[in-house]
Amino acid sequence: MSPHDEYEVTVVGGGSAGVAAALAASRQGARTLLIERQQLLGGMGTNAMVHTFCGLFHPDVSQGPQWLNPGIPTELGTALMQRGGMEEPDLMGRVYVLRHRPADLASLTAELCAAEPHLTVLTGAEVTALSPGWTITLNDRLIHSRAVIDTTGDALLARLLGHSHWDLATSARLYRPAYVWSFQGLSAILDEPLRLHVAALIVRAVKAGALPAAALGTTLRASPTRGEVFVSTDLEAGGDHWDPLDLDQRLHLESEGRALAQAVWDFLRSSHPSFTTITPPVLPVHAGIRESARWRGDYVLSADDLIRSRRFEDEAALAGWPLEMRETARGPRFRYFDQPEPAGIPASCLRARSLPGMFFAGRCLSCDHEALASVRVMGTCLATGQAAGQMAAAFRP
Numbered sequence: 001m002s003p004h005d006e007y008e009v010t011v012v013g014g015g016s017a018g019v020a021a022a023l024a025a026s027r028q029g030a031r032t033l034l035i036e037r038q039q040l041l042g043g044m045g046t047n048a049m050v051h052t053f054c055g056l057f058h059p060d061v062s063q064g065p066q067w068l069n070p071g072i073p074t075e076l077g078t079a080l081m082q083r084g085g086m087e088e089p090d091l092m093g094r095v096y097v098l099r100h101r102p103a104d105l106a107s108l109t110a111e112l113c114a115a116e117p118h119l120t121v122l123t124g125a126e127v128t129a130l131s132p133g134w135t136i137t138l139n140d141r142l143i144h145s146r147a148v149i150d151t152t153g154d155a156l157l158a159r160l161l162g163h164s165h166w167d168l169a170t171s172a173r174l175y176r177p178a179y180v181w182s183f184q185g186l187s188a189i190l191d192e193p194l195r196l197h198v199a200a201l202i203v204r205a206v207k208a209g210a211l212p213a214a215a216l217g218t219t220l221r222a223s224p225t226r227g228e229v230f231v232s233t234d235l236e237a238g239g240d241h242w243d244p245l246d247l248d249q250r251l252h253l254e255s256e257g258r259a260l261a262q263a264v265w266d267f268l269r270s271s272h273p274s275f276t277t278i279t280p281p282v283l284p285v286h287a288g289i290r291e292s293a294r295w296r297g298d299y300v301l302s303a304d305d306l307i308r309s310r311r312f313e314d315e316a317a318l319a320g321w322p323l324e325m326r327e328t329a330r331g332p333r334f335r336y337f338d339q340p341e342p343a344g345i346p347a348s349c350l351r352a353r354s355l356p357g358m359f360f361a362g363r364c365l366s367c368d369h370e371a372l373a374s375v376r377v378m379g380t381c382l383a384t385g386q387a388a389g390q391m392a393a394a395f396r397p
């Protein structure tokens with residue numbers, strides 16, 4: 001890259017939304033740059049070890065699994081199922097979900113991007129400044145771009161532009177972060193009775209002081225690979241003082257998560273015969289952040305829009321996942337749509353009239369705190385990312 005590079009579309013953030021945006025823009029023929037600060041693409045689905053895609057399927061499960069959004073969400077979901085050796089997604093209560101291996105998501109997203117001749121991917125590169133027009137500062141380089149898409153999850157570009165462009169829920173309401181890690185070598189099938197038995201053992205150990213209180217609510221889920229298990233714990237993270245944009249708090253979260261993983265791993269190995277042969281914990285690159293800053297776009301999608309399955313004239317994508325609220329570390333509170341019908345996400349949630357050429361998608365799109373409980377899931381992020389990529393490619397000043 002030369003010190004001043006010109007692109008038609010620049011996507012900042014290579015998670016589900018960013019990868020879909022970059023693929024969609026480049027497939028329209030736009031010279032596209034995707035910038036990701038971590039080494040691997042995939043965002044939370046890779047680096048925080050989130051291992052289940054939600055929001056990929058129609059909310060009416062009575063007809064079996066039906067893909068909700070055509071294009072990249074269907075393409076990537078199908079490819080992940082093939083890599084995981086799965087014929088069907090899992091029906092969990094009233095919704096279909098797709099389990100995946102984070103390593104599969106990382107390799108698949110890298111391969112899909114590498115196959116696009118108009119797309120350049122820069123990993124290990126962090127955007128630090130932005131000026132309208134648009135010029136992006138990336139380490140010691142300047143990138144000029146006709147259109148820019150913010151898929152950082154944290155609305156980073158809105159925050160660089162000023163306070164009028166973004167919102168953040170109060171600390172007490174923010175969906176809790178979580179720490180996810182994995183191990184291999186479980187010698188039994190992780191079925192429901194074993195999961196419940198382990199949950200009860202953990203509760204007893206917390207009561208006896210053998211595990212920290214933060215371990216309460218730890219859940220185990222089998223990966224598509226036999227013997228591999230993902231372990232997740234929601235964290236209070238300072239409760240009423242939690243600020244996901246504060247670096248010190250993020251660092252504290254990492255050390256709390258690592259210590260907890262070690263303690264739970266030690267406990268599992270010594271408390272049940274099926275766990276004596278498990279491998280040491282595989283830790284994530286970073287803890288999982290469910291909610292931080294959101295863009296304020298031309299329209300702010302509300303929980304009511306979703307619950308009533310509202311449709312829009314300028315519809316860009318469909319949402320079908322229930323509102324999964326996690327305002328405490330004690331587990332989710334679900335609110336389902338009134339009817340098993342999808343809701344629309346309008347294009348006006350992915351742009352702001354006052355900022356021509358700026359688009360946003362994924363978990364930092366323009367919605368309220370309650371609506372985020374649904375649209376933040378990765379299947380929906382793929383769909384809004386795809387829509388933002390198409391809009392950015394078509395943008396002319």
Ligand SMILES: Cc1cc2nc3c(=O)[nH]c(=O)nc-3n(C[C@H](O)[C@H](O)[C@H](O)COP(=O)(O)OP(=O)(O)OC[C@H]3O[C@@H](n4cnc5c(N)ncnc54)[C@H](O)[C@@H]3O)c2cc1C
Pocket residue numbers: 012013014015016017018035036037038042043044045048050051052053054055125126127128151152153154156177178179180287288289290361362363364376377378379381
């Ligand atoms: C613990 C946990 C469990 C979850 N469980 C599920 C689940 O079961 N199913 C589901 O579908 N969803 C789940 N989610 C939600 C889902 O993982 C996220 O909401 C989704 O991944 C958001 O996608 P995104 O692309 O918007 O953002 P992210 O995945 O957060 O990606 C944003 C990317 O931007 C990059 N970035 C940020 N700043 C910069 C910068 N300055 N320069 C360059 N790059 C930058 C980041 O490194 C990151 O890769 C869960 C989330 C968490 C935290």
